[in-house]
Every structure is written in C-alpha cells, then in structure tokens.
C-alpha cells in the first residue's frame with residue numbers, strides 16, 4: 305500500500321496499516337516530515353503514534369519517502385493530503401489533492417485501487433475518476449473519521465468503515481480489496497458500509513456538520529442560560545440522559561476549532577450553494593456564528609470579572625491547543641481568546657503541555673511559558689481554554705493560590721469544579737453558568 309500525504313491523517317494511517325500486517329510506503333513531499341517519520345518520530349503530538357511507527361519500521365513493513373515514484377507497485381494508494389479552506393473563500397482548496405493525484409498517475413498500474421481519504425466536497429471523486437480510469441485503475445472514496453488525540457485507536461478500531469465505489473466490476477473488485485485491507489477491524493466488528501462515491505463523500509461532510517451543530521446547539525443554550533440564570537452544564541447533563549440526544553459533544557464552552565470542523569462546515573455550505581441547495585444547510589452559517597460568538601463571550605466574561613478593564617492585568621491562559629491530547633493550534637479558540645485579551649491591553653501568558661511550539665509559530669506576538677506553575681505565578685487571573693488534565697484535574701485551587709496574585713478563574717471549557725474553587729476563595733466564572 306502507499307499513503308500519499310503524511311500529516312495528522314496519513315502518518316497515522318500508514319503506521320496503522322503496517323501494524324495490521326500490510327507493507328506500506330508513506331509518501332510526503334516535505335523532506336523534514338518524511339525523515340522524522342522514517343526515524344520513527346511523529347512530527348506532531350499524537351499519543352501512541354511513536355510506538356506504532358517504531359514497531360512498523362522495525363518490522364520492515366513501514367517506510368517513508370519523498371518520492372511518489374516509490375508508490376509504484378502498491379496495490380492500494382490512499383490519498384491523505386489536506387484540504388484546507390481556500391484563502392478568502394469558504395470553499396475547500398483541492399490543490400493538494402489534484403497535485404498528489406497528478407504525481408501518482410504515471411505510477412499507477414492496471415488494477416490498482418486509489419482510495420481517497422481526504423475530506424472533499426461531494427462530486428470531487430467523479431471529477432478525479434476519469435484520469436485514474438484511463439490508467440486502468442479504480443477510484444473509491446473511503447473517508448476517515450479519526451479524532452486527533454485518539455487517532456491511533458480510531459484508525460485501528462474504527463466505529464465504521466465507509467467505502468464509496470462505482471457499481472461495476474472494477475468498483476466491486478476495489479471494494480473487495482479494501483475489505484481485505486481492513487480485514488482485522490471488520491473481524492473485530494467494525495461495520496463496513498458500501499455506498500456510491502457521492503454518498504461516501506457526503507457521509508464525512510455530514511458527520512462533521514452534525515458534530516459542529518451539536519456543539520453549537522448547546523452553546524446557543526448557553527446564551528439563553530446566561531440571559532435567564534440557568535446552568536448550561538446541568539442542562540446538558542439532563543438532556544444527555546435522553547439516549548436519543550446523548551451527552552457527548554454537548555460540552556458548552558468556547559466552542560470548536562481545529563483543522564476540520566470549522567473549515568468543513570464552511571466548505572459543506574459552499575458546495576451546497578454550488579448545487580443550488582444553499583438553503584438546505586443555511587443553518588450551518590448560524591452554527592459557525594454561534595461558535596465564534598462564544599470566543600467573544602469568554603473575553604467579555606474575563607473583562608467583567610475585572611470590573612470592566614483588563615489593561616495591565618496579568619492573565620494566564622491555561623491551554624493553546626484546540627483540544628487536549630493534541631498539539632494542533634489550527635483555528636484554536638484558546639489562542640483566539642488569548643489574542644483578543646492581549647488586544648485589550650492585558651499582559652497575557654500562554655501555557656500548554658504540547659502546543660507551544662506550534663502556537664509560537666502561529667502567534668509569535670504572544671508570551672509563552674511551558675511550565676504550568678511558572679506560567680501562573682503572579683497571575684491576576686487564570687483562563688482555562690483547553691481542558692488538559694494538567695489543569696482540569698491536577699491543578700487544585702489551594703495549590704494555585706500559593707502562586708497567583710489574583711483569585712479569578714474563568715472556565716472556558718466548564719470542566720473545573722466551580723464549588724471547590726469558590727470554597728478556596730476564588731471568583732469562579734463558567735460560560736453559560738450563573
């Protein structure tokens with residue numbers, strides 16, 4: 305197998321496929337990334353990935369290259385390159401998918417299967433297929449649902465596998481080949497769903513749109529709670545007991561970020577517009593707007609906690625990554641809130657156990673301190689924006705009190721025990737809570 309593109313998705317996929325017993329070559333144009341992976345070190349933080357890489361390389365089944373010619377001879381080629389948001393527009397930028405395919409085409413043999421894993425607008429596979437078929441190969445779409453931070457687990461034990469293929473002999477052969485590739489997770493019970501290519505592309509966009517909508521729904525309820533004196537966290541607990549609703553992804557706070565949900569809902573809406581069905585997903589614009597309003601509300605809450613101004617106040621942001629167990633800061637709500645507070649004149653320090661390297665590149669103007677206790681020393685307020693255990697479970701108000709100057713804590717993820725912080729003499733504020 306080959307895996308073209310070795311970022312958060314492809315690197316994990318390559319290592320996971322090798323651990324399932326396949327012979328895998330990962331191809332990435334970035335020499336530094338390919339070299340790090342070849343040495344068994346993930347160029348980003350993903351729990352369990354280094355071990356999986358080392359095992360794959362040690363077994364001789366996993367290697368990495370910068371040259372797409374090394375993909376030649378593989379029976380299945382997974383396309384795992386990024387599809388970021390187009391600059392200045394909502395749509396997805398498919399440049400990397402097209403470039404990867406152009407590079408791969410001359411190396412395809414009769415009977416090869418190209419399996420697209422990247423998140424693409426519905427209709428992309430139909431556009432790419434003819435060039436692949438000209439080489440006697442077959443294109444299927446096989447979207448990926450892994451979560452960063454859980455990527456190794458999600459890839460080895462997927463909650464479902466979806467393969468979109470043409471309804472002809474070549475399509476059926478390609479589906480059989482992917483069934484073989486995923487034989488272990490299938491044997492373990494992962495459902496294997498075969499659809500046409502359009503449905504497979506849409507499943508991915510729809511899944512992320514649903515997750516984003518669920519988060520923004522509870523954040524919309526947080527706005528109502530703020531105006532009425534209700535507590536959104538208890539509301540979410542009560543709603544979550546209804547199995548039809550479920551408690552997961554009802555975490556109210558500063559909202560969703562990362563390299564997927566924000567850009568995917570925008571690309572989804574943009575594609576719906578192109579199809580003349582913009583109205584059908586008009587609510588996604590609201591989902592986006594609610595999400596962005598939460599960042600502003602977190603800032604407002606901090607300012608209010610100081611009586612109306614943060615000028616000159618020392619504020620420590622607990623977290624930089626868009627979520628815990630990740631060093632990814634793409635569209636991170638945490639850094640957005642930090643940047644806005646700094647813009648209002650606060651002296652902001654950002655701490656994070658994993659993401660400071662990436663954060664510094666994205667926001668060089670902010671001040672960083674890796675060590676949690678050094679970061680909170682002499683702070684006037686703490687603002688929790690990424691729910692790492694280091695802050696959520698392992699920072700007691702009593703310990704924090706020995707280091708900080710002020711006693712204000714704003715909980716942007718509603719993950720602290722507000723009662724315990726109040727009992728220790730702190731002013732505790734959560735989003736959507738009285």
Ligand code: UGA
Nearest residue numbers: 448449450451452519553554555559560561562564626627
């Ligand atoms: C998301 C999807 O969950 C994956 O299924 C999908 O494969 C992936 O995008 C992708 O398209 O590649 P990921 O971006 O890793 O995965 O992160 P999530 O765990 O979905 O979290 C996204 C954001 O939502 C984070 O900023 C998180 O803090 C926020 N969130 C999550 C909430 O604000 N509240 C919640 O209750 C849950």
